Amino acid sequence: MNSYQQFIRNFCIIAHIDHGKSTLADRIIENTGLVSQREMKEQFLDNMELERERGITIKLQTTRLVYKAKDGHEYIFNLIDTPGHVDFTYEVSRSLAACEGAVLIVDATQGVEAQTLANVYLALDEDLEILPVINKIDLASARPDEAKQEIEDIIGIDAHDAPLVSAKEGIGIEEVLEAIVARIPAPKGDADGRLKALIFDSYYDNYRGVVVYTRIFDGKIKKGDVIRLMNTRKKYEVTEVGVYAPGPVPTSELSAGEVGYICASIKQVADARVGDTITLDSEPAEEPLPGYKKVQPMVYCGIYPAGTEKYENVKDALEKLQVNDAAFHFEPETSTALGFGFRCGFLGLLHMEIIVERLEREFDLGIITTSPSVTYTVVMNDGREEMIQNPSNLPPPLQIRHIEEPIVKADIMIPKEYVGSIMEICQERRGKMLHMEYITETRVQLHYEMPLNEVIYDFFDALKSKTRGYGSLDYEFLRYEKSNLVKLDILLNKELVDAFSMIVHESKAYSRGRFVCEKLKEIIPPHQFEVPIQASIGQKVIARETVKAYRKDVLAKCYGGDITRKKKLLEKQKEGKKRMRQFGTVEVPQEAFTAVLKYDDNK
């Protein structure tokens, strides 16, 4: 070990949503004296508005801190934040790979959750030292001893020394800091060896191009070096290296064991993929670091300009998002109902929701999103295979030998009283139970195999709703499987609206068709004529509802010659029409597209 390395600690924090990761991170940053309380924004690491609102971390932000320990030495802490959602498992695993240890936060009132567990297993896969911390001990409902017991029972690590903390109240923070020094190993690695640096995150900066977050495992890197990305085989000249403390501070070099950033005029984040290994072009390492994989979108949907929104605006925004998000894909597509738009691919449902919200909020765009879909493998009669992401592109049934759909392994953690109702919703969604285990006396983990298209439809909402928010879910792709799938079409006033088409399992087609018809009936306003809403498979109508024609829309009187008031009312009416999407003769409010996807407890 090089001597400087013994004073470095690289670690991350693992926690379930709401268990207090960001708050603890804030306290650590505060207590290392690097950032004054006044400068601290609430929850330092979560820097996107959306993240703060949802209480989750989407993009990573890494910070270098200096801590003067009780042993009299100053330690450099590299706190590597990890995204907190199931959609970002791969990114989490790469962040973990950059660390020697992980602080595991467990909420003293809630215990271990499925997602925490999933991340702990990822951390154990990376051989990290796990440092459990019991948070929220200030709450009346805190059960720290039970939480410790759960950690020992479920994860199998010793938790009796776990610091008892209230990140919110600032209790026990020093104990955590000392434990980090004492228990998390210092990094190793040969500073004189050939450069091996792991990319664990990157983001696009308007002035410097892509900024790559990296952990140096062997060797050194400095400005002017020509680097090579071992998996994408691209070459760049380094323009800047430095550390985040917490803003970017350029340094002369980064050496083995250190964490920092590199700029090298990289144009988009897709060129500096998470998990890739940086080496020197002149003296390349023999092998890249293990664990690289190119992430593939799991969920697709169409994104279309709504109302008067311009196609070009949407395209520009998507391009900007893509520059910063290697996992996000899009390509142009056309819909008869919606015109020109884009087929977009996401890691998962949350990723999709986040992108859609950013388009709406940050870019202030009016967009319509179509039903999310997965990638189906369609095996044609002649043996040819086609990958279909857009239900409208499904070839005619007669040309199809069979269709295959992605199956995931879903791990669901719930309080035991909900087992019955959750098994029911899993079954309804074609889930096959693998096994069930009592993690503690009161908490159960269910392991299912489930078609991804059921998971992305409304499973997460249903799980949350049925368990009053206490259920958690983690899933990963298993395989493709032959399945009896059909294309369900929706017709408004006898005309097919392709944007509503979806691929569903035959056994679900009737109930889904009925549900969509009922929802649309609620949402489509009365027209001057009757509007039949039909769900069909091929030529066969399987569900029907009717929006009655309206009978009355007339102003009784005018207010003392105030024509303007009447005119405003009519203008509003006309404006309202503009926000509608016209399909043939039928006007459909834009919210119809999302409403037909929402889980409905009463259905």
Add this chain to the structure above:
Amino acid sequence: MMIINNIETEGYREDMAAPGKSLGLYIHVPFCMKKCNYCDFLSFAGSREEDHRQYFRSLLREIRLNSKIYSNKYYVDSIFIGGGTPSLVEADLIRELIAVVRDCFSVAQNAEISIESNPKTLTEEKLGIYLEAGVNRLSIGAQSFDDELLNRLGRVHCAEDLLKNYSLARACGFRNINLDLMFSVPGQTEPVWLDTLEQATALGPEHISFYGLQLEEGTLFSVMHKEGRLKETDDETDRSMYYSAVKLLKEKGYVHYEISNAAMEGYQCRHNLKYWSMDDYLGLGLGAHSFLGGVRYSNTDDLAEYIRIGNNIASQTSRNRTQKPESPFTVWRHQNTKEENMSEYLFTGLRKRKGIELADFKERFGAAPEEIYGDVLKKYQKSGLIEIDGGCLRLTEKGVDISNGVLAEFI
């Protein structure tokens, strides 16, 4: 009586080759005994006599000031004193008001002079003064003949007040009376509505307005509706009530001439027709609206501000004369474009049951409606919502029911 002479002199105007155009005056009196539960008009409850007198001081100043701008271009052939409840204020104020109007404007001898009233506020004395001042049309806010319903609406009168007042007005000599009636009131059944219509027509008023209740933002009704304590009448019942009214009124000899208005032959409200025919009208008083030579104006709707402006005028009358020809009470002014004039002509004119005359449209705007709104007209002719017949473009019955959707297309 100088003033009376004045009327008679000016009265010749219409009979002579009339100099200038005709003008309707709307005069707003924003006071009520009590705010009705459905009402979002500009009116205030709980006023005292001194409030009325103070308001009328400003109002008379506004009239005098406006007459300097308009009286040489127009003669007045309708005056509509509306509210609020104009009959609430002291009758001498109404007398003075009309006197000042006559003093400042050329008022045609046969001008229609209407006043709105509430049965609870009318007395023989008041009615006598109105007649003497030249009011020749009395509009009574009857709304219903059912006490329970009147109570629910928050009206201050009962059916008995109504009957008494009606007879009193007749006895005093009113020859042109309008009754305002309401249908689609929550809880009002069709038989109750038909009974109200029977009772109203039995009295033989020359004019009947029948309004479907609308829930307006900010009213007690709309609050109750949001809280689920008030259920709106469903469309089917509403339309059924409307058509039973149209049918009954026709049977009783009334002409259904506007969506919500019916009158005996010759008793159509001249003033209200101006609103639906793009004729000029000058609005006076708080929050009043005007349409003059293609320009729309509105007055401030802030009572304190209105009074303040009135006071300011008093202190600077002499040097104000050469100022630009616009009233200081005006807070909003909009010069209509030709397109706006055309669309307003249509969406107001189509409220008249006979519709708009194609020839008149062409004369005013230099093009036939078909040339400008061809597609829309064709679409709605095809779906049976509008018809062209006898040189007129009008809404069909079905078209009336859903007229907003149709009219919005002309904007």
